[in-house]
Amino acid sequence: GAVVSQHPSRVICKSGTSVKIECRSLDFQATTMFWYRQFPKQSLMLMATSNEGSKATYEQGVEKDKFLINHASLTLSTLTVTSAHPEDSSFYICSARILGQGGDWTFGSGTRLTVV
C-alpha cells in the first residue's frame, strides 16, 4: 500500500550544524504532510503542517526559523533543523493522509536525531 518513506533513519550531527530530513510519499501525491516530534517515552507533538507550493503552518511554540520546512513537490517534504543544539535531539516523524484509499494516515519510520 501507499507509504511514506523517511530518510535518514538516524543522524548524528555537531552543535551548530544543520540537518535535513526528507519525507517522500510513495505511490501517492501528498499536498499536505505533517511533521511531529517525539521525545523519549512521550507522545507525538505536532510541529507543523507542510503545504505543497506554499508556506508551512507552524504550531504554537515551534520556531519556524529553527525548523525550516519545504514542500516543493507533491511527493517530497523536507524538514531542516538549523543550527542544531543538543536539546533538538529527538525523534522526528512525518505523516500524510492517503486520499482516495479510505483516507487513512500513513507515518514515516522516523528519524532519530542526536546533536553532540
Next chain:
Amino acid sequence: AQSVSQHNHHVILSEAASLELGCNYSYGGTVNLFWYVQYPGQHLQLLLKYFSGDPLVKGIKGFEAEFIKSKFSFNLRKPSVQWSDTAEYFCAVRPGAYNTDKLIFGTGTRLQVFP
C-alpha cells in the same frame, strides 16, 4: 486548553487479562478519533478509527473502542491480551473534522504484557 488525555501512562498485565485504556479529548464539534499502536522500533500503525455511525468500533487484532460523545471519551478495549500486544498505544483526534487533516495525539500508554 484543547487536548487529548490518556490517563493510563503505564499498564502491566498478564496474558489473557482484559484491557481498557482511557482516552478523553476536549475538542468541541465534530471530531474523528483514532487509536494507533507503536511496537518497539516500528512506525505507528492504525488499530481503529471512528468517523461516524456505530459508536462501537472494531479494529484489528481483536481491539475495539467505544465513542461516548457525552463523556468526550474513546476508550480502547481488548478482552484478552497477548504478550505480542506489548507496545505503546496512542489515542489521536482530528479536531474540527473535515476542516483539517492534522491529528493531535494523546500522551500515550505503555502496555507491558507478561506471559
